[in-house]
Amino acid sequence: MEREKLITRLGKGLMVANLATVVRVLRRGFRNLPARLGTAFNAIDPLDSSPDRFLRRIPQTELQKVVARLSPIVVDERYACIDGSLPWVDLLTLITIARDRRPSVMLEIGTFFGHTARLLALNLPDCVIHTIDLPLTFDQKTDDGELPKDDFHLIKGREVGKAFRGAGSLSNIVQHSGDTATWDFGNAPGATVFFVDGSHTYEYARNDTEKCLAAGKGRPGTIMWHDCDGGHRGVIRYLAELATKGYPVRRIAGTTLAVMDF
């Protein structure tokens, strides 16, 4: 990625420093030149590096086309939409697809406060919801993991599983602690539906997806990803790669979710 950025910058620089620039300096002098060069530099995009380039490669579909039917969903008073958790439309879409697939075991990567895990457990009472988050002792400064993480403000501010702990807690949630770069996905045995929402770098999107595919191997299953949008370049770059390789990954219109059956 760094290499791609460097090439893009070089290309932009060469395009800005062209004959037209020389002619302009000869005719009008250097007045306003830095500002104009800056504007030109920002406007030029020789490698089409905008997020749209990746999003365009991931086909989009409607929720109704990936489920047999829409069914009523329960959301109770303990639900809260906080920064870092799923907004309504994504939450309802995720639960709708999960319910449609009727899994006995599900795995969520990225518990955070646990609002999504809790509502999955409430709406899929016969399913065991495994959910994993980084250990509470995780410290960005001492992290020596090989894969780059992101969203450190969320990691710092999380209260893992708070939403489903305590009074009225559900018995079908299993909390795990670990880094998905090294965690054994066999700790969620029998999982067929996976929700990927941990670190959103390219490296973690790939790591988590490949491990879900390996864990679900031999049975039909479904992976859903959150944050399939322009703000999460690592996720869309990886999903665009999958789509280009022929994997049936689709974005769900009106949401930032992507889904793939395997």
Ligand SMILES: C[S@@+](CC[C@H](N)C(=O)[O-])C[C@H]1O[C@@H](n2cnc3c(N)ncnc32)[C@H](O)[C@@H]1O
């Ligand atoms: C965007 S939040 C997840 C939101 C949650 N799925 C929800 O719907 O409310 C991302 C979470 O992933 C966790 N996380 C980040 N990197 C991780 C990793 N490598 N392994 C496990 N969890 C990770 C963070 O600590 C954070 O709590």
